[in-house]
Amino acid sequence: MVDQEHQFSRYHYLVLAAILLLPLVVAKLRARRKACKNLPPGPWQLPVIGSLHHLVGALPHRAMRDLARRHGALMLLRLGELPVVVASSPAAAREVMRTHDAAFATRPRTATIRELTRDGTGVAFAPHGERWRAVRKLCVTELLGARRHKERRAAAAGAGSGDEEEDLLDVLLRIQKDGGGGLQVPLDMGTLRAVITDLFGAGSETTATTLQWAMAELIRHPAALRKSQEEVRRVLAGQSRVHEDALPELRYLHMVIKETLRLHAAVPLLLPRECQEDPSCRVLGHDVPKGAMVLVNAWAIGCDAASWGPDAEEFRPERFEGDVVDFRGSDFEFVPFGAGRRMCPGITLGLAVMEMGLASLLFHFDWELPAGATDPSELDMEEALGITARRKSDLWLIPRVRVPPPPNV
Numbered sequence: 001m002v003d004q005e006h007q008f009s010r011y012h013y014l015v016l017a018a019i020l021l022l023p024l025v026v027a028k029l030r031a032r033r034k035a036c037k038n039l040p041p042g043p044w045q046l047p048v049i050g051s052l053h054h055l056v057g058a059l060p061h062r063a064m065r066d067l068a069r070r071h072g073a074l075m076l077l078r079l080g081e082l083p084v085v086v087a088s089s090p091a092a093a094r095e096v097m098r099t100h101d102a103a104f105a106t107r108p109r110t111a112t113i114r115e116l117t118r119d120g121t122g123v124a125f126a127p128h129g130e131r132w133r134a135v136r137k138l139c140v141t142e143l144l145g146a147r148r149h150k151e152r153r154a155a156a157a158g159a160g161s162g163d164e165e166e167d168l169l170d171v172l173l174r175i176q177k178d179g180g181g182g183l184q185v186p187l188d189m190g191t192l193r194a195v196i197t198d199l200f201g202a203g204s205e206t207t208a209t210t211l212q213w214a215m216a217e218l219i220r221h222p223a224a225l226r227k228s229q230e231e232v233r234r235v236l237a238g239q240s241r242v243h244e245d246a247l248p249e250l251r252y253l254h255m256v257i258k259e260t261l262r263l264h265a266a267v268p269l270l271l272p273r274e275c276q277e278d279p280s281c282r283v284l285g286h287d288v289p290k291g292a293m294v295l296v297n298a299w300a301i302g303c304d305a306a307s308w309g310p311d312a313e314e315f316r317p318e319r320f321e322g323d324v325v326d327f328r329g330s331d332f333e334f335v336p337f338g339a340g341r342r343m344c345p346g347i348t349l350g351l352a353v354m355e356m357g358l359a360s361l362l363f364h365f366d367w368e369l370p371a372g373a374t375d376p377s378e379l380d381m382e383e384a385l386g387i388t389a390r391r392k393s394d395l396w397l398i399p400r401v402r403v404p405p406p407p408n409v
């Protein structure tokens with residue numbers, strides 16, 4: 001009986017609290033609606049599926065580019081229930097990744113993303129916060145940064161003299177053994193596994209895809225192929241293989257890689273961000289609501305005639321002569337690696353791998369299309385669906401040896 005009375009009075013209090021709190025909740029909802037009254041424009045939506053029907057029939061980055069041409073550089077879509085804001089111009093990208101970088105520094109945590117990324121315990125999909133900051137710092141200083149790059153080069157130069165190069169796992173295990181190297185989060189096995197998975201996931205397909213596109217574009221543009229091959233063979237004349245020290249001299253090759261990343265951004269919509277400013281963040285005069293997913297269409301920005309001129313969709317490495325525009329996060333018309341806090345930390349390593357790979361392919365071999373495929377301009381350049389824009393069909397080329405690669409390359 002006493003228990004029943006007790007329960008009744010608890011229920012009573014709960015109802016009372018709900019009634020008292022109701023005006024507060026309503027006021028908050030109203031404030032949020034008011035704060036978001038100027039949502040970005042977007043195409044018409046259907047119940048349940050939102051804007052999904054506008055994305056059918058084309059790859060997402062292409063469909064979104066076409067929609068943005070009609071609805072604006074900052075556009076609101078709804079993928080089912082989820083509001084998705086797409087930035088498709090240098091100005092919009094600057095707002096997201098510089099002006100309001102902190103507001104958009106976290107990643108969405110949908111059930112799928114949590115499942116696929118070990119609940120974001122690595123770097124790429126970790127929510128913004130102390131843990132992400134600490135793990136990213138570890139990656140930059142110990143695994144991917146300039147110091148590590150120098151150590152790798154020193155070890156490579158001393159190959160054969162007994163100097164052993166530490167691989168990624170060796171470095172992480174050493175830091176773990178030394179007590180985490182001052183890291184603010186425990187470097188347990190789960191974290192190590194997530195970091196390694198992230199680095200391999202983020203680093204291998206991106207660089208391999210870019211290399212494939214570079215070769216495909218060079219085959220389609222024989223003058224550019226000749227020019228980069230002549231450069232590599234002139235700079236490396238008399239050598240038996242490509243050395244990393246020669247890379248800074250391969251200026252045209254560097255332009256070829258830049259032009260490839262411009263036309264074939266390996267991660268065309270970058271990695272998704274999420275608005276964490278409550279109740280919304282004001283971008284280019286519009287309100288981006290808290291919780292909205294934010295995508296930057298790096299591919300559309302890279303191909304936009306407003307920034308790149310009427311030949312924006314053509315492969316012309318010479319446009320980078322004089323290195324006027326760079327991809328290190330300050331020129332928002334060219335953001336294949338993103339910008340701001342969540343920018344790719346693997347640029348230096350990625351570039352070194354791509355430059356070594358492409359230089360070696362061009363130094364050691366001449367390249368031709370297989371018999372029967374005589375017109376290079378007919379080469380299939382279609383992309384496959386995915387987070388990375390891979391080639392849809394495999395690239396088949398015939399190599400003819402010019403400088404035989406040494407046996408250990």
Ligand code: HEM
Pocket residue numbers: 123124125126136139144198199200202203204206207210265266267270271272336337338339341342343344345346347349350351
């Ligand atoms: C062609 C080569 C590469 C391209 C085009 C590329 C592109 C990108 C892009 C677009 C992002 C998202 C940036 C953003 O959200 O603003 C990213 C993030 C990331 N990339 Fe790369 N990447 C490349 C190579 C690499 C390599 C070689 C590594 C390391 C081995 C790497 C590690 C990462 C990591 C860990 C992140 C997540 C950063 C974070 O969320 O804090 N990437 N990359």
